[in-house]
Amino acid sequence: MPDAVPAVPAVPVTAAFPATGRRVLVSGASRGLGRAVAHAFAENGDRVAVHYGSRRPDAEETLAALPGSGHVLLGADLADPSGAAALVSAAAAALGGIDVLVNNAAVNTPHPPATTPYDEWTAAWQQHVAVNLLGTAHLSHGAARAMIAQGTGGRIVNIGSRGAFRGEPDHPAYGATKAAVHALGQSLAVALAPHGIAVASVAPGFIDTDRVAHRLTGDEGAAIRAQSPFGRVAAPEEIAAAVRWLASPEAQWSSGAVLDLNGASHLRT
Template sequence: MIDLSGKKALVTGGARGIGAACARLLARAGADVGIAYRSRDDEANALVAELTASGVKAFAFRGDLATRAANDAFVAQAVAEFGRVDIFVGNAGVWPDVAVPVTELDDDRWHHTVATNLDGMFFGARAAVRAMPDGGRLVFISSTAGQRGEAGHADYAASKGAMISFVKSLAVELGARDITVNSVAPGWVDTEAVARPFAAEGRGRIEANIPLGRVASPSDIAGPVLFLVSPLARHVTGEILNVNGGSVLCG
């Protein structure tokens, strides 16, 4: 039902996890897809080969997505190969998996988290919108932590909460161009990033606090992303779509 044939999509943090799931689903709907990643060459190249084999155009860009230079270069490559950017999915991010009280939270961790999760989204969105025709779509992956806070992870929660305000600001600003800007806010997702808290009996304790009784898969997040970039969501903007199994009910 969702047909994105001819659309040009970019996904940051696209080599694995949620980003790779988004890239696959966008390609399945017919979009050409560029992915940006930081270090996983083998995984990125394998994904590009998979997407290309499915019949769409695809490319991978390696760079530090916390920087302006990498985001500008990623979008420039997209323009060179695709001609424009119709869809931008801002997914690249970090979640330091060790809880640290604010009295012990050091400067380096704070700045690294904020640079990756917030600065990178700003740089990516700015570059993408400059290359985006009217009617484009932006979706950012935020978090339940940005909605309710997260003890021991003030850096992460602050970066995701700021992202949510960024989304709402852009939704108003870009509405006159019929560009929608939304966010998907996951709870726990079964990715490599959460291997430590899932170890031993950790996953069971986490799932016991989720009304649906399970942790999301990356594809559970990619589906709502696909919806938000599709014509089905053409009148949805500034929305934070919660995908957390009912664990955080905040509007």
């Protein structure tokens, strides 16, 4: 009878990744979904770096409302690669490191192709690519390098969009850059797994935030709510809860996933 092959013990590379008390950088956290995400982590006992681009008063409101202590407010222009690098450095210095990055910052200005002048069209595309895609890529690179240096693993969660699959006829650069963010997250998931860093994305549908509140009134609002068989749109807190779970120690095996959060308003095959 052949000798039994000894079992190889599993050694999780994220054994030191904490469940609470983490150091979390949330980009675009001045209001809306970013604010809800920052609150979800703070409520979990984590310390949060609240990033803003231009809405400092709103970001100050976010910071003031966070439970717990040790949170910090940081401003940076993510359309500038040096701004993204400076944000990662400032967050790591203020928090003593980075365990979780949530890439939420994005622009979404209308530019329907049939009616948008060419100069406005090109400007819209450049802005969307610079912030939504390259800003996400540069923050992810910096945060990943910090996590690798720390040696305790980490989590990166990207905020994508249902529009990457469903289409965004009035916001095509938004849909395209969010599709690219999903692809970026999957590439990073493979590249960073040996370092104990899990990367996942969420693809929300319509979310009830201040920025789009005007669209939820009247006939347009009724039509938007009717997209889901639940007859409503998402609350920011529902999306934030999923983001927090994807950043948890238990969610490592979800690395590489793109999680649909759209209330069955769009089903992928």
